[in-house]
Amino acid sequence: MKRAIFFAALIVTAVAPPVTRAQNPTTIFIQNATVLTVTHGNIEHGSILIRDGKIGAVGADLKAPEGATIIDATGEFVMPGIIDCHSHIAVDGSVNEAGPAVSSMANIADVLNPDDINIYRDLAGGVTTANILHGSANPVGGQTVVIKLRWGKPAADLPFQGALPGIKFALGENPKHSNFPTPPGITPRYPGTRLGVEEVIRQAFIEAREYKKQWDDYNQHKSAGEQNLIPPRRDVRLDPLVEVLEGKRYVHAHCYRADEILMLIRVASEFGFKVRTFQHVLEGYKIADEIAASGAGGSTFSDWWAYKMEAFDAIPYNAALMTERGVITSVNSDDAQEARQLNQEAAKSMKFGGLSANDALKLITLNPAIQLGIDARAGSIDVGKDADLAIYNHDPLSVYAVVQKTLIDGQVYFDRQRDIAQRTTLAVEKQALLDKEKKAAEAQKAEEKKRDENSEKKPDKKPSQKRKPPQNGDSNVSANATVATATAGGTR
């Protein structure tokens, strides 16, 4: 494990510092690209001027200002950086706070891991922003955070400044623990049905409403100048739910079946809040009108289905049908690999349901930006927005498109050519380190042998634990096990 961390650190130092940072240019000029603005059409032979991390100008007739760093994108396509509305990357450890049915006190922002290699991998797939959520073990889950994939920066620099925080809710099979049998000797946790899931959420909001009232009363009296007031006792579990009631925190609700989606719309209406997004929402197409009327968005998969019972009526036409019926719809990954191909996944909605190319692009750019409340800053190529961009060698809606560069805040965080160029150096460095470690282990072995020989004379002294030379792959969890870690307790 130490070795894995060590190599992660190695990659960080070798790949991370964006080349542009060394020169610290404030002006970047991307020229001669097909610019997919998403909001105002495609510009052939277009240019984008970036100033201080923001998009300064977009058009076909721009001239590069003197001193600007030029990125020549002749024959290439520039689109807004991909926004993944459902991700579990950059999380240190387990994604589920398994145990309580209401785990709103847990905040994923507290456990961001900036060294997670999947940040870099997803960046290399054109993703610039991700909504980091807990798993779906609990009806009311933990607090979520929107991050930018600023690979190489510390955890504190990852959050998307100004983005409203969220909270994960979960409905259906996962919170009722249908597919994760309770280990023997342990009492199954309530709820065990969809009926119970509703009750847990309602109960939590009844408590939150009363708690909010206590605070409102207190604040009212306080502002009236009353003395010697005792403030209500802080409840870190209810605080985030009060923020939901006050519209200061978004609800992202994991769900599958039409009935449970309607249930949460009713509960939200009872307590006077709005669900911001229904996540997965695989049966959203069955009740798209109701979702649209509730003001919620739908963040779904392209073509996942049948991995569990509640996903058996999932159809790849879901994104297109919800879009057609007026739901702000996005396609998300829920998976570090799927995030690397979100452009491909979005393109499938052209095949299944006949979305236009621009509407397909919106599924992974503007629409998730709206869902996360960051559309004033991201999701399209418009003047004034953050310069979060992905540059492809082909139309990004083609299976043949490969990301060449990914920019965040106008900085090149991923550059395919640079990545390829660094591989030889990294391989040499890795080998040197392996050799060194092997040598050190051999030296230690010799040392221990010597000590053992000496200790034979003093039998009461125990030999120290021997270190083994590194075995290729020993300390690595297999790919399958890694997948299992990500999905255990349910995230999808």
Added chain:
Amino acid sequence: MKILNLSSRAVLALVLAASLAVPAWPQTAATPAAYAIKGGKVFTLAGAPIDNGTVIIRDGKIVAVGANIAIPQDAQVIDATGLEVYPGMFDPITQIGLNEVSAVGATVDVSELGDYNPELVAATAVNPASAHIPVTRANGITEVIAAPGTTGFDLQSGGLIAGQASAFNLAGWTIDEMQINRSVAMVINWPTIQTSTFDFASFSVKEKPYADVKKEYDKSVNALSDWLDRARHYAQAKEKGSPALYERDLKLEALVPVVEGKLPVLVIADQERDIRNAVDFCTKKNLKMILGSGAEAWKVKELLKEKKIPVVLAPTNRLPEQEDTPYDKPYTEPSELLAAGIPFAFSSFGTAFSRRLPQYAGTAEAYGLPHDEALKAVMLNAAQIFGLADQLGTLEPGKLANVIATNGDPLELQTQVRYLFIKGQLTSTDDKHRDLYDQYRKRPQPAR
């Protein structure tokens, strides 16, 4: 050609909206005796593409392919003008028919209990009514292999000798009608030396000392070796002795074609060390090996080439094995294997994701695999690897008429399959998903 330009996308969208007049499968008694697919660009995969070509199908087989072919009088003509005609795609490692809803055990027949089950055959439990069959074929996959004990999305692999894989067409009333070959390979899940494993009961990663897992590994390999030796002895006894001299053993009997080199072993292995060990083992035991998954096959190219071992590759769209593996290694691996002269085929290793097969080939092409090789790796190569190329893989007379007609590059994400022939039958591209879409698209606005 690769990239649809934007205006043609709009046209495409309109075309998509128009419904197709393909008869629903299964056919009635009025099924024509022959079909002539004419006017399309025919990619036979056995020579240069034929512009304005014709494919004649009779009694389930292709009988003629070419530019100037006479159309038989009794043939129903399929106008493929503007379309491209290809052999259907072949997904060689799936759980189709054995797995309906992964999380619902009652619907899953992939992994039997116990480690040594060579006598089990996938075809025994393939459900011809599975909803996955029409969904998969609608995307142009006309035949698959169901492989017991292999992992799919959300499935766990099971068994060291997991059973026999079966090849079948994705249309038919019964598995007997669908079957291409009941036994195409013996599935072996190669044991792996793994110190960290994820424990589902406690939702945590468990660490074990290297020495312990190595001991377990050696034990498994020895047991595997023992099974094969016993099968060899069994074969010898059977050949020389009378049935009275030995006790009939279904497991050993199933392993006889394996030790005789008649039935290949499909060895599922990913890590370099495991692949090397498996190749070494199969060489010593004189087994015909096909490597399945092979995430690190790119580290073992010389050996695979030398031993002439083909690879059925894990989905291209996957994460790299190690933290410091190049981010695009799974994407470039196919072109590396091609350059090394190692035969390979793409595969989904799944059920619900079988329809992603062309996406896996397309992604590999984006990272360097030539287009014609990408097509072969989803249409022809699997047939060659599993010894079925006399029946499948190209559009040539005498082959099974598994044919697709598409409105463009079959590896591109927007491309639609317009006509689908399986075993010479014009087969509907309708499926559960299309039906639900049609049904709910018509839902009236709810009253408020």
